[in-house]
Amino acid sequence: MTDKKRKKVTPPEDMIRFQWGGRTQEWEEEADQIMHILQDQVDEEETEKEKKKKIEYAKEKKYW
Numbered sequence: 134m135t136d137k138k139r140k141k142v143t144p145p146e147d148m149i150r151f152q153w154g155g156r157t158q159e160w161e162e163e164a165d166q167i168m169h170i171l172q173d174q175v176d177e178e179e180t181e182k183e184k185k186k187k188i189e190y191a192k193e194k195k196y197w
Contacts, residue, residue: 141177143170 148167152159 141174143174 148170150163152163
């Protein structure tokens with residue numbers, strides 16, 4: 134049995150809400166902020182081993 138990491142979840146009241154009306158640019162900015170909050174949660178869950186593995190993969194020379 135593997136140990137599961139406890140996820141840190143941002144409560145809904147702390148999340149940015151989409152507003153009714155407005156312009157497309159405002160919606161894009163709100164969506165961008167929400168995406169950053171969710172990406173930060175994913176990044177915080179990564180272990181040091183996973184981060185090092187991604188860095189090593191990125192350093193490898195690719196032959197496309």
